Amino acid sequence: xxxxxxNLTQRxxxxxxxxxxxxxxxxxxxxxEEPKNNAQGDYSTNIAMKMAKIQKMAPHKIAEAIxxxxxxxxxxxxxxxxxxxxxxxxxxxxxxxxxxLKNIHEKxxxxxxSNIGLCKKLQVEFVSANPTGPLHVGHGRGAAVGDSVANIxxxxxxxxxxxxxxxxxxxxxxxxxxxxxxxxxxxFGEPVAFPEDCYQGDYIRDIAIALQKNHGxxxxxxxxxxxxxxxxxxxxxxxxxxxxxxxxxxxxxxxKWYSEQSLFDSKKVETIIREFKxxxxxxxxxxxxxxxxxxxxxxxxxxxxxENGLTTYFAADIAYHKDKFxxxxxxxxxxxxxxxxxxxxxxxxxxxxxxxxxxQFHVILVQLVNLLRGGEPVAMSTRSGExxxxxxxxxxxxSDAARFIFxxxxxxxxxxFDLELAAKKTNENPVYxxxxxxxxxxxxxxxxxxxxxxxxxxxxxxxxxxLQEPEEIxxxxxxxxxxxxxxxxxxxxxxHRITFYLMNLASSFHAYYNKHxxxxxxxxxxxxxxxxxxxxxIVIQSGLALLGVSAxxxx
RNA sequence: GCGCCUGUAGCUCAGAUGGAUAGAGCAACGGACUUCUAAUCCGUAGGUCAGGGGUUCGAAUCCCUUCAGGCGUGCCA
Numbered sequence: 077x078x079x080x081x082x083n084l085t086q087r088x089x090x091x092x093x094x095x096x097x098x099x100x101x102x103x104x105x106x107x108x109e110e111p112k113n114n115a116q117g118d119y120s121t122n123i124a125m126k127m128a129k130i131q132k133m134a135p136h137k138i139a140e141a142i143x144x145x146x147x148x149x150x151x152x153x154x155x156x157x158x159x160x161x162x163x164x165x166x167x168x169x170x171x172x173x174x175x176x177l178k179n180i181h182e183k184x185x186x187x188x189x190s191n192i193g194l195c196k197k198l199q200v201e202f203v204s205a206n207p208t209g210p211l212h213v214g215h216g217r218g219a220a221v222g223d224s225v226a227n228i229x230x231x232x233x234x235x236x237x238x239x240x241x242x243x244x245x246x247x248x249x250x251x252x253x254x255x256x257x258x259x260x261x262x263x264f265g266e267p268v269a270f271p272e273d274c275y276q277g278d279y280i281r282d283i284a285i286a287l288q289k290n291h292g293x294x295x296x297x298x299x300x301x302x303x304x305x306x307x308x309x310x311x312x313x314x315x316x317x318x319x320x321x322x323x324x325x326x327x328x329x330x331x332k333w334y335s336e337q338s339l340f341d342s343k344k345v346e347t348i349i350r351e352f353k354x355x356x357x358x359x360x361x362x363x364x365x366x367x368x369x370x371x372x373x374x375x376x377x378x379x380x381x382x383e384n385g386l387t388t389y390f391a392a393d394i395a396y397h398k399d400k401f402x403x404x405x406x407x408x409x410x411x412x413x414x415x416x417x418x419x420x421x422x423x424x425x426x427x428x429x430x431x432x433x434x435x436q437f438h439v440i441l442v443q444l445v446n447l448l449r450g451g452e453p454v455a456m457s458t459r460s461g462e463x464x465x466x467x468x469x470x471x472x473x474x475s476d477a478a479r480f481i482f483x484x485x486x487x488x489x490x491x492x493f494d495l496e497l498a499a500k501k502t503n504e505n506p507v508y509x510x511x512x513x514x515x516x517x518x519x520x521x522x523x524x525x526x527x528x529x530x531x532x533x534x535x536x537x538x539x540x541x542x543l544q545e546p547e548e549i550x551x552x553x554x555x556x557x558x559x560x561x562x563x564x565x566x567x568x569x570x571x572h573r574i575t576f577y578l579m580n581l582a583s584s585f586h587a588y589y590n591k592h593x594x595x596x597x598x599x600x601x602x603x604x605x606x607x608x609x610x611x612x613x614i615v616i617q618s619g620l621a622l623l624g625v626s627a628x629x630x631x
Numbered sequence: 632g633c634g635c636c637u638g639u640a641g642c643u644c645a646g647a648u649g650g651a652u653a654g655a656g657c658a659a660c661g662g663a664c665u666u667c668u669a670a671u672c673c674g675u676a677g678g679u680c681a682g683g684g685g686u687u688c689g690a691a692u693c694c695c696u697u698c699a700g701g702c703g704u705g706c707c708a
Contacts, residue, residue, distance in 0.1 A: 111651075122650060125688070135688080160651050161688070206708070248708060364706050375634070375704080382706040389708050417635060418703040443636080444701085484656095485644070488636065490701075492643070497657095501670055506656070508670045520667050527667095568647060576645060579655075590663090590672040631670065 077176065077556055080152060081119045081166055082108045089123065091145035098141065102130050110557075117157065117165030118553065124162040135162025170544060173552045177543075178535050180555060180611040188562045188618050193234030197404050200226040202411035203323070204241040207316040208252045209277055211466040213445045213493060214413060216326065219466075220482035220624065221442050222411040223328045224571035227622045232566040237405070240330045241396065244312055245337040246389060251275065252315075253308025257295070259284035260307065264293060283311045322467045326475050327624050336392050344395040345387060348430075349380060352394075357429050367394070372425035394426040401432050409569065414441045414488070440569055442487045448494040473498040476625045480507040483575045483623050506575075510582045510616065511628055517585075517613040518629035520594050524606055528595060535607075542604040547588040551608060554581050555615050562622070571623065578619045585612050 085106050093101055104126045111120050124139035131138060139158040146156060152172040157165045180187045202222025205215050223238070230236040243249070255274040259281050262268055270276075287295070287310055295303045323329070339345050349365070352358040358367050358380060365381035367390070380391040400408045408427075412419070420439050427437045447454040447464055454464055469478055477498045484506060485491045501508055524530045543549070558577065565573040594605040617627040 107648085107650095109650080112654080113652075116651070120651085125650080128688075163651065243708070246708075362706085366706090379706045384706080386706090388706070414636075415702060416708085419708095420635090441636080489644075490637080494643095505670080509656090512668085512670055516668065516671085523667055564647065570647085572645080573647090576655080579645095583655085586671055587673085589667080590669095593667065595667050631668075 077152075077168070077172075078108050078110075078119065078560070080150075081121070082106050084146060084148065084152075085121055085123060085142065085164070088142045088146040089127075091147070092141045095145060097145070098127075098131050098133075098138070100130055103127065104130070111165065116159060116163070118168040119166045120163045121166075122163060124158075124164060128162070138162065139164050170549050171541070173549055173556070174537070174540050174543070176556045177540065177552050177608065177611055180614055181535065181607070184614060185618065187614060188559045189231045189233070190559065190563060191233035192563060192566065193229060193232050195233060195235050196406045197237070198229060198234040198407040198409065199237045199239055199400055199403075199405040200229070200409045200411065201239045201241055201400075202226075203319075203328075204243070205319065206243045206248055207312045207319065208248050208275060209315065210279060211319055211322050213447055213464055213466060213469055214442075216466040216469060216478060217445050217482045217487070217491065218411050218413065218442045219323060219326060219328045220479045221440060221487050221571060224479075224483055224574075224623050225409065225411070225440065225569050227624065228562060228566050228571060228574070231562060231622060234407075234566075237332060238330045239332045239334055242316065242333055242335050243389075244316075244335050245340060245392070249308050249312060250304065252311050253304040253306075255280045256283050256287065256307040256311045257300075257304045260287055260295060263288050264296065279315075280311075283314055286314065322465070322470070325470055326466060326479070334396070336396070339392050339395045339399070344399060345391055348395045348398055349387075349391060352429065355429075367422070367426070367429075369422045369425035372421075372428045374421035374425050378422050390422060390426075393423060394430070397423060397427055397437070398430040401427075401430065401436070407436050407438070409438045409440060411440045411442060414443045417441050438569065440487060443490045445482075446490060446492045448492055448496075450494070450496040454495070469493075469495065469498075476511070477505065477507045479624050480510075480575065483571050486570065486572050506579055507625065508631070509586075510578045510620065511625070512631055513582045513585045514613060514616045514620070514627040515629060515631040516589060517609050517616075520609065521606070521613075524595060524602070528599070528602060530599075530603060530606060536603070539600045539604045540607060542601045543608055545588075545592060547584070547591060548605075548608055551581075551584055551588060551612060554584055555611060558615050558619070565622075574619050574622050578616065578623075581612065581615065581619075585609070585616075 085108070089103055089106070092098055093103075104123070106121060106123050107126075108119050108121050111117060124135040124142065127133075127138050128135045136158060139162045143156050143158060143164060146153075150172070152168055154167040154169045156167070159165050183189075200222055203211070203215055203219050205211055211219075226236050226238050251274060255270075258268045258270055258274065263284055274280075287307065295306060298306070349358060352367065353365075357371075358365050360366070363383040364379045366377040367380050369378050370376055378390055379388055380394070381387050397408065410423075417439075423439075424434055424437055428434055472495055481493060481498055482491065497505060543552075558581075561573055561577045565571060592605070594602065594609060596602050620627045
């Protein structure tokens with residue numbers, strides 16, 4: 077509809093010029109927007125104001141010229157008004173909306189989808205938590221955001237792959253091994269000093285116990301480093317399995333689990349470092365090897381090989397990101413915790429140095445989650461091992477509520493997550509507000525089939541014509557905005573736009589529901605209204621699916 | 632110190648590409664269930680868009696500056 081208005085204005089402007097109403101043929105791009113105020117029409121354009129300077133005419137005069145030249149062969153317009161400083165306001169005839177309603181039924185589940193992605197291969201990498209402990213709430217937010225972004229992009233025609241990068245090498249893995257080994261030794265009554273920088277959580281003890289069960293005391297007789305290494309592998313596997321289970325319970329799945337260690341095993345890290353050395357992008361100083369990230373906009377150069385000969389995490393990341401592009405992804409999106417933002421320039425630098433464009437790489441920074449219970453902060457400290465895990469949250473409030481709440485904020489604003497509120501089944505909790513729409517419509521559908529013997533509604537121009545209530549037209553208008561909302565959500569990588577859209581649509585539906593009865597003695601009207609609300613159901617279901625939230629038929 | 636993010640109603644937050652009288656939800660107050668599910672609806676009230684300057688027909692939005700909070704600024708990840 078917006079496009080139609082835009083085209084119509086475009087033609088009118090050109091016609092006006094042909095008719096000699098404008099001195100110059102230089103026309104700015106036509107912007108059409110939806111005024112908040114109903115009195116200002118369904119759509120409006122500011123074109124007259126934008127043209128004022130070029131044409132050296134008063135905006136009002138320009139608007140008059142354009143309006144006089146409007147052709148409306150499809151008869152979509154009710155009327156056209158010039159208002160304020162020179163806005164042209166368009167009022168749409170009710171009948172013009174009906175084809176859009178029909179379109180929703182015809183497209184069904186595909187309504188709102190598009191091909192703006194042109195089947196381009198795109199990767200979303202998210203969560204990627206170290207396999208050194210269970211996922212916590214912050215990871216949950218990242219998981220919800222990443223998964224939803226992937227859903228949305230896929231819906232918009234991208235060929236999306238979801239990937240989890242496993243940091244299964246390096247120091248933190250050794251620390252994990254050491255932590256487990258020490259706890260293991262403890263089990264045999266050996267007095268051990270447990271360092272502060274080891275992992276403190278109880279899950280480490282559980283792993284040590286499992287290890288004892290399966291392997292008895294054999295690790296005690298191994299060389300210490302070998303034992304630690306075995307502990308590390310053993311623990312990482314158990315923890316990673318736990319992470320996978322937690323994610324499945326949170327309805328998040330991945331297409332690929334990519335091992336950091338494999339980058340070393342396949343010599344990819346070695347290769348890229350040699351390559352960059354040859355290109356003089358990596359140089360030696362103070363016994364270490366430095367990447368000239370400052371040539372690509374970073375504030376200083378970064379170490380890739382330490383003085384002790386070990387590579388840094390960054391070295392693996394250079395190889396990893398290059399590998400992403402080598403695997404054929406045109407666009408790569410990383411979802412990180414906001415505390416890693418200082419890392420962006422150096423990865424962007426590595427992408428550029430590898431021969432790709434900066435804008436092919438994008439980072440979504442997800443802010444922290446403050447966990448509350450009844451308004452009181454819940455103590456969280458990774459250090460002491462006292463943190464609330466994602467699993468605990470999902471067990472307590474459910475996956476739907478958790479995911480929805482994670483997506484009710486722009487990911488760049490910090491989020492207060494109140495466990496008590498999330499578990500509440502009242503209108504303080506927006507998940508149920510939206511899901512309730514779906515349940516209500518399903519319920520009406522069941523009732524219609526039982527009592528009115530009405531099942532499938534076919535498009536019937538004459539029946540649909542009975543939809544004349546302002547609330548009904550408004551519902552259609554809002555549903556027409558769904559595809560635009562999905563697109564803008566994909567372009568900006570902001571899933572919360574879908575969340576807010578759904579809350580708005582839900583609000584309109586609930587208001588309609590309370591004001592007008594769908595099922596009545598008037599069979600035609602009943603059919604028309606069923607046709608309308610089933611469309612609402614389709615859109616709600618679609619939007620919730622993009623968020624990874626279920627759409628229940630009963631509540 | 633430097634860099635990034637944030638600052639909008641009592642609280643939690645939306646307001647992409649500058650547009651008309653800045654919007655929701657919660658909390659507060661007043662109403663609506665012999666009714667397709669009250670997990671709902673209707674109404675009232677609530678604002679110096681952190682402060683100040685600038686850009687222009689027009690700024691919550693862009694620029695400069697001040698203030699407040701968070702994060703980053705490792706040969707850690």
